[in-house]
Amino acid sequence: MKKVCLLLLVVFGTFISAPAQKSALSVEEIMRDPSWMGTFPSNVQWSADSKTIYFNYNPENNPADSLYKIQVSDTEKIIKVPLKEAKGLIPSSGDFNEALDRKVYTRNGILFLYDYNEHQEKQLLELEDRISHPEFLANEAVIAFQLSNNLFTYHLTSGEVRKLTHISDGEKPEKKEAKSSVKDKWLKSENLDLLQVIHERENKKEKQKAYREATKEKEKFTFYTGKKRLANLQISPDAKFVTFSLITPAEERKNTFVPDYTDVTGYTTDLDARPKVGAEASKVETAIYNLEKDTVYYIQTDRLPGIKDLPDYVTDYPEREWKAENRTVITSGAYFAQNSQAIINIRSTDNKDRWIALLNLEDGSLQTLDRQRDEAWIAGPGIGYSFGGGTLGWLPDGEHIYFQSEATGYSHLYLYNVKTNKKKALTKGEFEVFSPSLSRDGKYWYLTTSEVHPGERHFYRMPVLGGKMEKLTSKEGNNRTSLSPDEKHLAILHSYSNQPWELYLKPNDGKAKAVQLTNGQSEAFKSYEWRDPELVHFEAQDGAQVPARLYTPTPSTANGAAVIFVHGAGYLQNAHKWWSSYFREYTFHNLLADLGYTVLDIDYRGSAGYGRDWRTGIYRHMGGKDLSDQVDGAKYLIDELGIDSEKIGIYGGSYGGFITLMALFNESETFAAGAALRSVTDWAHYNHGYTSNILNEPFNDPIAYRRSSPIYFAEGLQGHLLIAHGMVDVNVHFQDVVRLSQRLIELGKDNWEMAVYPVEDHGFVEPSSWTDEYKRILKLFNSTLLDESTD
Structure with a gap:
C-alpha cells in the first residue's frame, strides 16, 4: 500500500486512473452544475383565490430559477409567470381578520388590503418611510403598523393615521441652563439694586415665565432607547399595550476575520466573520409601553x-x-x-x-x-x-x-x-x-x-x-x-x-x-438506474439501534472494501426515504457501489429525527457516541456483510469532517483512510450559538472542549488522511486546518495531504472545486483501501 507523503497537495494536480471495475458514472459528470439532473420545483405558494399554484422552476436553464404557475383547472400547462404578475402576488406574510376573509400586508413598504370574497386588492397607504408588520386590531376597522421604530394606526373608513408610541433612539436631551460665575451674579444683583426700571422689567419677565409654565400643555411622553437597539414591536388587540425588546450589544464582542486572497481588487481583503464560542452575549430585555398611562416598564x-x-x-x-x-x-x-x-x-x-x-x-x-x-x-x-x-x-x-x-x-x-x-x-x-x-x-x-x-x-x-x-x-x-x-x-x-x-x-x-404536475428529470439523469439505498439498523456497543442507509455493489463486483459517510450539521437526518440534500454525495455513493465498494451512511448520535435522547447523545463529548456509532457501523459491515476489516474508509464534510478526524486520530485500528472536508478541528474556535448548546462555554467547561476537539488527538493518526478546505470559509474558518496542519508537522506525521480551494466558502459553489475534491477522495480510497498503486 503506497503512502501519500505530501504536506500540501496543490489544487490543480493529476490523478490516478480508475480501478479495474468500471461505472457508467464519473466524478466529472456527477459533480457538474446540478442542472444536469433536470429542473425541480421549489418554494410552492398559492394564489389568494386558491385557483393557481406558483413555484420556482427552471426548464429553460436560466442563470437563476424563474416563477412558474399551474392552474388547478388545467394541470396540463406549466406557464412562466410574467414579471408584472410575479411582483403583484399576495405575500405569504401579513395578518388576517378574525373571519379570515381579509388580509393586510405590505409590498415594497406600501400597505395593502386583500378582500377574499371580492378577490380584490386595494392599496391603503404609502408614506415616505417603509411601512411594515401590519395587523388588524380587535376593532377590525383599525390596522396597526410599524414605521421607523414606532407604531401607528390606520382607520379603514376615515383613512386617519395616528401615532401610538413615541420611541426615540439615543439619550433624552438635557435642558441646559446658562451658568453664571460668582462675578456675573454680583454684577447682575448690583444692577438690579441700582436701576429701578431694570428691576421692574425683570420682575415682569419672571411673572410671564411663571404664567407660561403654569398654562402650557403637558409635554408628551417619549421613551428613549439610549444605547439599546429596539426590536420586536407588538401591540395588543385592544390597542392598550405595546411590547418590545431592547437589545444591549456586548461591550467586548470580538469578531474574527477571514482573508480573501482572490478578491477582485487584486489585494488581500478581510471578510468580517463571526465571534468564537464564549463571546460575551448581548443583553435582551422586554418592555411594556402602557399607552393609556403613557409610560414604559x-x-x-x-x-x-x-x-x-x-x-x-x-x-x-x-x-x-x-x-x-x-x-x-x-x-x-x-x-x-x-x-x-x-x-x-x-x-x-x-x-x-x-x-x-x-x-x-x-x-x-x-x-x-x-x-x-x-x-x-x-x-x-x-x-x-x-x-x-x-x-x-x-x-x-x-x-x-x-x-x-x-x-x-x-x-x-x-x-x-x-x-x-x-x-x-x-x-x-x-x-x-x-x-x-x-x-x-x-x-x-x-x-x-x-x-x-x-x-x-x-x-x-x-x-x-x-x-x-x-x-x-x-x-x-x-x-x-x-x-x-x-x-x-x-x-x-x-x-x-x-x-x-x-x-x-x-x-x-x-x-x-x-x-x-411536474416531471423534471433530464434524460441524462434517467439513463442511470439510481440505487434505492436500504434502510438498516445495527446495534451499538451501548445497545442502541443505530439507523443507516446502505449502498451495496452487485456480488460480482464487490471488492471487500467499504466507505462510511458522515453527514454534516450534527443535528440533521440523512438515513431517510426522501431525496437527500446531500445529492452530490448520493451520486458519489452510487459510483462507489458500481466500483465494488459498500457504502454506509449513518444517522449517528446527535442526528435529527429520533427524539431528545438521540439528539443530546453528544452532550459534552462530541467524538464520543457519535464516533463510536461509526466504529459500530464498521463492525456491522465486517460481521454482517463480510467487509475486510483492513479496507474501511470514512469521509464527510463540516461535522462529518470533524468525525473523520476523530476517527483517524482515535480509532486508527478501524479506519485505514479518511477524507475530512471543511472540518472543525478545535471547538473552542467555532461559533457560540451551536457550540455552547452542546459543550457549554470553554472557560466554564474546559473538560468538554478538551475531549471533543481533534487537534488534541492528532498524535493518533496512523491511516491516510486527506484534508480539504475552502480558504474563504466564514463558517468553519480555514484557520482550523492551518492550526491542525502545523500540529501534524510538529508531530512528524507524513501520511496526510491537504487540498485547498481559494475561492470557496463552507458550501462549495464551483463545479470545478467539487470535481477536484471528489477526485481526490476517490483517489484516496482507491490507493489505500484497494492497494492500487500509481506512478
Missing part, C-alpha cells in the same frame, strides 16, 4: 422557577466556587390572544431552560405556565431558538395556548388551559411533530409527523382539542405540503430516496389520489 424575570439553578456539569469542577444567582435570559415578544391576554417565551442563555409564562400587562409580572428543563440543551422540532418561541400561540377561544415540548422525549404538540391550569398532550408516541398550523375556522390542526416511519414525513388533519389524526398524504417518502387558502387542495412537493422533488396536486381528502 420592564418585564421582570427574577422570580421564574429555577432561575438560579446550576447545571449538573458543575460537579465536574469541585475546586471551583459556583454561585447560585439569577441566570441571564432572552425574552421574546408577546403572543396576544384576541382578548388581549399575553404570553411570553423565555430562554436561559445557558440553554438549559425554557419558560412559557402568562404576562400581566399592567405591571410586567409573570405567571409560569410551563417550564422545560434539559440538562443538555433545550431544542427539538417546534421548540424555537433565541427570540422565537417556535410553535407557540393562542387558540381562537382565548383560553388555550399551544406549544411543542420534548417532555416525553419526542417533540409533541400540547395545549394549556390558562383558566384551569391544565396541560394536555394532543400527540403522543415515538415520533415527532413538525410545523402544526390551525385551519381557517380554528376547528382543526394541520401538521406533519414522522409517525409512519422516522424516515418518512406525512401530512395530517386533527381536531383542535385532540383526537384521531387523519392522514392526508400517502406517497412513501417526504411530502412537503402547502394547503390552499380555501383548504380544498393540497400542493405537495414529494420525493423518494432515488427520485428528486416533483410537484403533486390532490383534493384535501386522505382517500383522494395525488396527480403529478
Whole structure:
C-alpha cells in the first residue's frame, strides 16, 4: 500500500486512473452544475383565490430559477409567470381578520388590503418611510403598523393615521441652563439694586415665565432607547399595550476575520466573520409601553422557577466556587390572544431552560405556565431558538395556548388551559411533530409527523382539542405540503430516496389520489438506474439501534472494501426515504457501489429525527457516541456483510469532517483512510450559538472542549488522511486546518495531504472545486483501501 507523503497537495494536480471495475458514472459528470439532473420545483405558494399554484422552476436553464404557475383547472400547462404578475402576488406574510376573509400586508413598504370574497386588492397607504408588520386590531376597522421604530394606526373608513408610541433612539436631551460665575451674579444683583426700571422689567419677565409654565400643555411622553437597539414591536388587540425588546450589544464582542486572497481588487481583503464560542452575549430585555398611562416598564424575570439553578456539569469542577444567582435570559415578544391576554417565551442563555409564562400587562409580572428543563440543551422540532418561541400561540377561544415540548422525549404538540391550569398532550408516541398550523375556522390542526416511519414525513388533519389524526398524504417518502387558502387542495412537493422533488396536486381528502404536475428529470439523469439505498439498523456497543442507509455493489463486483459517510450539521437526518440534500454525495455513493465498494451512511448520535435522547447523545463529548456509532457501523459491515476489516474508509464534510478526524486520530485500528472536508478541528474556535448548546462555554467547561476537539488527538493518526478546505470559509474558518496542519508537522506525521480551494466558502459553489475534491477522495480510497498503486 503506497503512502501519500505530501504536506500540501496543490489544487490543480493529476490523478490516478480508475480501478479495474468500471461505472457508467464519473466524478466529472456527477459533480457538474446540478442542472444536469433536470429542473425541480421549489418554494410552492398559492394564489389568494386558491385557483393557481406558483413555484420556482427552471426548464429553460436560466442563470437563476424563474416563477412558474399551474392552474388547478388545467394541470396540463406549466406557464412562466410574467414579471408584472410575479411582483403583484399576495405575500405569504401579513395578518388576517378574525373571519379570515381579509388580509393586510405590505409590498415594497406600501400597505395593502386583500378582500377574499371580492378577490380584490386595494392599496391603503404609502408614506415616505417603509411601512411594515401590519395587523388588524380587535376593532377590525383599525390596522396597526410599524414605521421607523414606532407604531401607528390606520382607520379603514376615515383613512386617519395616528401615532401610538413615541420611541426615540439615543439619550433624552438635557435642558441646559446658562451658568453664571460668582462675578456675573454680583454684577447682575448690583444692577438690579441700582436701576429701578431694570428691576421692574425683570420682575415682569419672571411673572410671564411663571404664567407660561403654569398654562402650557403637558409635554408628551417619549421613551428613549439610549444605547439599546429596539426590536420586536407588538401591540395588543385592544390597542392598550405595546411590547418590545431592547437589545444591549456586548461591550467586548470580538469578531474574527477571514482573508480573501482572490478578491477582485487584486489585494488581500478581510471578510468580517463571526465571534468564537464564549463571546460575551448581548443583553435582551422586554418592555411594556402602557399607552393609556403613557409610560414604559420592564418585564421582570427574577422570580421564574429555577432561575438560579446550576447545571449538573458543575460537579465536574469541585475546586471551583459556583454561585447560585439569577441566570441571564432572552425574552421574546408577546403572543396576544384576541382578548388581549399575553404570553411570553423565555430562554436561559445557558440553554438549559425554557419558560412559557402568562404576562400581566399592567405591571410586567409573570405567571409560569410551563417550564422545560434539559440538562443538555433545550431544542427539538417546534421548540424555537433565541427570540422565537417556535410553535407557540393562542387558540381562537382565548383560553388555550399551544406549544411543542420534548417532555416525553419526542417533540409533541400540547395545549394549556390558562383558566384551569391544565396541560394536555394532543400527540403522543415515538415520533415527532413538525410545523402544526390551525385551519381557517380554528376547528382543526394541520401538521406533519414522522409517525409512519422516522424516515418518512406525512401530512395530517386533527381536531383542535385532540383526537384521531387523519392522514392526508400517502406517497412513501417526504411530502412537503402547502394547503390552499380555501383548504380544498393540497400542493405537495414529494420525493423518494432515488427520485428528486416533483410537484403533486390532490383534493384535501386522505382517500383522494395525488396527480403529478411536474416531471423534471433530464434524460441524462434517467439513463442511470439510481440505487434505492436500504434502510438498516445495527446495534451499538451501548445497545442502541443505530439507523443507516446502505449502498451495496452487485456480488460480482464487490471488492471487500467499504466507505462510511458522515453527514454534516450534527443535528440533521440523512438515513431517510426522501431525496437527500446531500445529492452530490448520493451520486458519489452510487459510483462507489458500481466500483465494488459498500457504502454506509449513518444517522449517528446527535442526528435529527429520533427524539431528545438521540439528539443530546453528544452532550459534552462530541467524538464520543457519535464516533463510536461509526466504529459500530464498521463492525456491522465486517460481521454482517463480510467487509475486510483492513479496507474501511470514512469521509464527510463540516461535522462529518470533524468525525473523520476523530476517527483517524482515535480509532486508527478501524479506519485505514479518511477524507475530512471543511472540518472543525478545535471547538473552542467555532461559533457560540451551536457550540455552547452542546459543550457549554470553554472557560466554564474546559473538560468538554478538551475531549471533543481533534487537534488534541492528532498524535493518533496512523491511516491516510486527506484534508480539504475552502480558504474563504466564514463558517468553519480555514484557520482550523492551518492550526491542525502545523500540529501534524510538529508531530512528524507524513501520511496526510491537504487540498485547498481559494475561492470557496463552507458550501462549495464551483463545479470545478467539487470535481477536484471528489477526485481526490476517490483517489484516496482507491490507493489505500484497494492497494492500487500509481506512478
